[in-house]
Amino acid sequence: MMKKxxxxxxxxxxxxxxxxxxxxxxxxxxxxxxxIICSSSNWTLLELxxxxxxxxxxxxxxxxxxxxxxxxxxxxxxxxxxxxxxILQPITEEHIHQARVLIPKYNLYASDALHLTTALLKTSxxxxxxxxxxxxxxxxxxxxxxxxxxxVTMALDDFNEIIESF
Amino acid sequence: xxxxxxxxxxxTEEEKRFLEQLISQGKFSSVSEALKAGLYExxxxxxxxxxxxxxxxxxxxxxxxxxxxxxxxxxxxDEED
Numbered sequence: 001m002m003k004k005x006x007x008x009x010x011x012x013x014x015x016x017x018x019x020x021x022x023x024x025x026x027x028x029x030x031x032x033x034x035x036i037i038c039s040s041s042n043w044t045l046l047e048l049x050x051x052x053x054x055x056x057x058x059x060x061x062x063x064x065x066x067x068x069x070x071x072x073x074x075x076x077x078x079x080x081x082x083x084x085x086x087i088l089q090p091i092t093e094e095h096i097h098q099a100r101v102l103i104p105k106y107n108l109y110a111s112d113a114l115h116l117t118t119a120l121l122k123t124s125x126x127x128x129x130x131x132x133x134x135x136x137x138x139x140x141x142x143x144x145x146x147x148x149x150x151x152v153t154m155a156l157d158d159f160n161e162i163i164e165s166f
Numbered sequence: 167x168x169x170x171x172x173x174x175x176x177x178t179e180e181e182k183r184f185l186e187q188l189i190s191q192g193k194f195s196s197v198s199e200a201l202k203a204g205l206y207e208x209x210x211x212x213x214x215x216x217x218x219x220x221x222x223x224x225x226x227x228x229x230x231x232x233x234x235x236x237x238x239x240x241x242x243x244d245e246e247d
Contacts, residue, residue, distance in 0.1 A: 021230055
């Protein structure tokens, strides 16, 4: 029997599913792998919406494309949730309290602290983030917290090696 | 604030029992909420018909080569530096 792995997808990792030019093999793979339990936070839905809005504000995409992206991403995430391929964790008082502790401890941004807290409360073993967040988070937390931070661009073979090590 | 309207819906006893069962299971807080959930699904399907993509790959291909002013979601945080 394959061992269950708890994996947390930070907003940037989910964003890579839809918009980034370089497809994230490891996110697609994790979502489809039955023994990898993927979760994220309700907060992620807002960050994805903001990501779309920023692109429209910067004239990177048209208003129509922004609306299409909003509808597609929202629907697709609901599909993943309904198929039990993704769990969206609600933000509770406990999350806010713990995130407040993490901000000064690791000098985290509020959003990063909220994601990290949600991942830790779900006892996630892995946290997938984009390269930018990886640089910001990895060194800070890997020593003290029992969670491995993985960049979204990691090769599938390398990712599988990590999965098999659990 | 969105103005709410009232609509009456005639349903069968069986349909009513089904809705009440969903409420007793804690899935919805009221008949109104349960009916609205069905309505939202229909609205979502209608909106989805206007979207030109069926898969995540199609979305990425559509935007491939697009000039990126923002990379990832990173600059959501830059204001805090």
